[in-house]
Amino acid sequence: xxxxxxxxxxxxxxxxxxxxxxxxxxxxxxxxxxxxxxxxxxxxxxxxxxxxxxxxxxxxxxxxxxxxxxxxxxxxxxxxxxxxxxxxxxxxxxxxxxxxxxxxxxxxxxxxxxxxxxxxxxxxxxxxxxxxxxxxxxxxxxxxxxxxxxxxxxxxxxxxxxxxxxxxxxxxxxxxxxxxxxxxxxxxxxxxxxxxxxxxxxxxxxxxxxx
Amino acid sequence: xxxxxxxxxxxxxxxxxxxxxxxxxxxxxxxxxxxxxxxxxxxxxxxxxxxxxxxxxxxxxxxxxxxxxxxxxxxxxxxxxxxxxxxxxxxxxxxxxxxxxxxxxxxxxxxxxxxxxxxxxxxxxxxxxxxxxxxxxxxxxxxxxxxxxxxxxxxxxxxxxxxxxxxxxxxxxxxxxxxxxxxxxxxxxxxxxxxxxxxxxxxxxxxxxxxxxxxxxxxxxxxxxxxxxxxxxxxxxxxxxxxxxxxxxxxxxxxxxxxxxxxxxxxxxxxxxxxxxxxxxxxxxxxxxx
Numbered sequence: 223x224x225x226x227x228x229x230x231x232x233x234x235x236x237x238x239x240x241x242x243x244x245x246x247x248x249x250x251x252x253x254x255x256x257x258x259x260x261x262x263x264x265x266x267x268x269x270x271x272x273x274x275x276x277x278x279x280x281x282x283x284x285x286x287x288x289x290x291x292x293x294x295x296x297x298x299x300x301x302x303x304x305x306x307x308x309x310x311x312x313x314x315x316x317x318x319x320x321x322x323x324x325x326x327x328x329x330x331x332x333x334x335x336x337x338x339x340x341x342x343x344x345x346x347x348x349x350x351x352x353x354x355x356x357x358x359x360x361x362x363x364x365x366x367x368x369x370x371x372x373x374x375x376x377x378x379x380x381x382x383x384x385x386x387x388x389x390x391x392x393x394x395x396x397x398x399x400x401x402x403x404x405x406x407x408x409x410x411x412x413x414x415x416x417x418x419x420x421x422x423x424x425x426x427x428x429x430x431x432x433x
Numbered sequence: 434x435x436x437x438x439x440x441x442x443x444x445x446x447x448x449x450x451x452x453x454x455x456x457x458x459x460x461x462x463x464x465x466x467x468x469x470x471x472x473x474x475x476x477x478x479x480x481x482x483x484x485x486x487x488x489x490x491x492x493x494x495x496x497x498x499x500x501x502x503x504x505x506x507x508x509x510x511x512x513x514x515x516x517x518x519x520x521x522x523x524x525x526x527x528x529x530x531x532x533x534x535x536x537x538x539x540x541x542x543x544x545x546x547x548x549x550x551x552x553x554x555x556x557x558x559x560x561x562x563x564x565x566x567x568x569x570x571x572x573x574x575x576x577x578x579x580x581x582x583x584x585x586x587x588x589x590x591x592x593x594x595x596x597x598x599x600x601x602x603x604x605x606x607x608x609x610x611x612x613x614x615x616x617x618x619x620x621x622x623x624x625x626x627x628x629x630x631x632x633x634x635x636x637x638x639x640x641x642x643x644x645x646x647x648x649x650x651x652x653x654x655x656x657x658x659x660x661x662x663x664x665x666x667x668x669x670x671x672x673x674x675x676x677x678x679x680x681x682x683x684x685x686x687x688x689x690x691x692x693x694x695x696x697x698x699x700x701x702x703x704x705x706x707x708x709x710x711x712x713x714x715x716x717x718x719x720x721x722x723x
Binding site: 245247248249308310311341349381417421 | 464467470567570606607609610641642644650651652653655656659660666688
């Protein structure tokens, strides 16, 4: 589960990922990231790491979570702390939310507050929402994960609520301690009333060591 | 559960109805309604050849009028009133409309009729510059816009006895400037900014998300927002005028003033427009109720 990068992680592990694609307004880009998830015995888990993107963005994020096992699924209460630096701007966000996961389905919803600044100027965004929702296409297969979902809160890339990405992520687990990932992400503008346009497309690959 | 299904069905029917009568293009939230912004930019550059579309003569201190989001449908009362005030003001230099001229396709001729110069009731034939908005491109509206109004990306200057001021109009109608327009903006400002006293940018979609009124209006993605904020500050753009939100907002960020003008649409209770006074030291804004 952890290697799928869903917020309600139940396992521990470390992931290294590489992304390459095209984005407006920067053109071609690559990004490398490393993130660690650690699950404690008392239902607490924490996921966090760093990413460098060649568009000039460095980001770090940490997401602690506390999980409850329900009769039908798992629910987690999650916090979110994000910092990134891009285009001379320091960008902070703090939020909280909840995740729900059951068989084919996973959902995340929460609120975050953003403040960003540069040279003594700053802007506050008091009301932002983060969300993620999708389908686990292979819920009963141990060696494979295939998830199709929309999200505006991918790790290290916290978008405003009107700007989701469409994601397809697949994982192969050849043994208990290794996971291999391939994925694709597409982002277009235009949700919530604007006419749409192409914005970003990238492919990603990664490995995950689990313990 | 049944109640929820009924509500969702009703929402879908309303969306289809609005889509069918070409008022709101919900399908365009997923499928682009026509040419993408890169293509609109290229077509605009072909029309203008990258040159100024106008050079307006003015005194060193001058003023111009700005309104936005007219959303012309069946009536154009407020726009005609704005047009009359502008065209009878001796002190004015030009006018600007910041986008969403129309509320549904085929209304552009009605919009143009409402802003035209009528020598019987108007004294001054000022130019009104247009910015393209998201409603203007619904249902492939770009084809009408291009043929009846012209380019969506262009620049013009105001020549005073002592100075020149630079005005740039950007196309953000589909929620992004696109790579070609963004690259053009950076290189254009790098080459030309120092030749001008003031620099003012017009765009429809909001750069900053500063209050709850923008909760349901879509703007630019975050990394493009940050990149634009940096470009505007680096090249000393002094004022960025925007529409789209329908509610007034006025913020300073890193030396640049970002102002959203409230709508002048007929259906609202408090339609407004602004006048912008430009002099040697300052650019001052005055809000007016209609």
